[in-house]
Amino acid sequence: MTEIHVQHVSKIFRIWRAGLKVRVIDDLSLTVSRGESVLLLGPNGSGKSTLLRMIATLLMPSEGKILIYGYNTRRRSRALLNLLGFMPEECKFHIGISGLTFLCYLGKLIGIREPKKRATEILDDFGLKKWRNIDTSVYSEGMRQRLGLCSALLNEPKVLLLDEPYNNLDQEMRMKLKSFLHKYVENDNIVIAASHNEEHFTNFREIRFPIEKGE
């Protein structure tokens, strides 16, 4: 059953100083079904993160539309936001705030019933048990990446969007994440990841960027 429809989507960025209009994505159409994992593969600047951000409702398509479980991303309804979990490439958090406090805050905004319990569970799952009450500014890059994953997974989203998820992770954590994503997709969820290399993304349907018009 197809749950994500990307219909003739284009994204244009203007570069004022150079007087240029850059069409990063041109007339892209694709569909993703329930229980499917998709890898957006391509070099830097090819438009894969832009597409991920458009699906995450962070950017608006210049042309075309994206439908997720029937909801148009232009409207950003609460029901749509509750379906999505997004982890950006660079995970940054507030200085002076612990990982647990941040996740509790996020959980309350999303409307999770017991945010502290859920946040504690997920932090423990991703190996941040000892660090959960410590200021995120002292976290290493890898730990921030793990906290970013926790943020994306907090509401148990139907659509998980990950931008370079294996960056900065150690070997053990990479294996753990790989097996986690495999199980996650088996539960009828969708995972869309963007990366510049296909290592660790076995069983993912590859979509190579840059995509030619109408492909």
Next chain:
Amino acid sequence: MVNVVLFLRNFISETWLSIRNCFIVLKYDTTRYLLSNRTLFLLVFCFVPTLLYVSFAGQTASLEIYLHRNGYQWFVGYVLQIYVTFAYIINILVSIVVIQELFLHESAIEILLSSTKRFELFVGKTVTALIVLIVTSIFTWIACVIAFIMWQQDLPITLDQFLTAFLILIIVSLVPLTITILGNTMVMKFRSLSGMGSGFPIFVFFVIPFFIFSSIYLGFATEEILEFSTYFRVFFITNFFLMTEDERLVTSVDVTNAFTFFGIITILAMIFSWIFFWRMETRKKE
């Protein structure tokens, strides 16, 4: 009928969730600011006017000599003027830091925006900025009172006069802050991730007045340069609303000029903030 009931139910539930989320953002951000080391550092600055005031007064003459020479009313006006001016400088410092942190450099913006509505974040953060500013104003006033205690004098100001001065301070601080935040409205409207919309208003309403005040108090410029400060104009306009009818007649031309100056600056600030916004948004890459 069923559709209407369903619509109303959804509307009420959506409104309730929006209000609830605004309060969650407000509580989190206010606590984060007011209990942070940065705020404690900024609050220390609230005592700078006190120290300057005390040292200035101590060097020239005692309070009795001031009262004897100029009279009680002059002294009250003088105290309030100094309080409002210095408190405004502190508010400028605090506003620059708070707006930058809340809008320009919100580090977790992508994670937050992918989970909640922009409107709720925007309202929560705006109210946070206002609360932080009001708390700073109160602290500055406390510092002013401490100046008198250190001087071993009773505070020669009535509650009415204090409230008037406080009201002026809040208005002159909130007007630029509101315009700066309005510069960010396009961030929400067009789903940008940059807060560059507030760049130009911060410069016009906070950085320029800060340099003007600093230049005057450090002796590099005379008070005539105040005319180029938006603070001076807003202060003038606010005072106009608190004047008697006779006073208003005398100052009407100056007030019209102040309105014109402030209006032009405000429109320019909005236009430039939106231009900055467009440049940042359209230059954004992966």
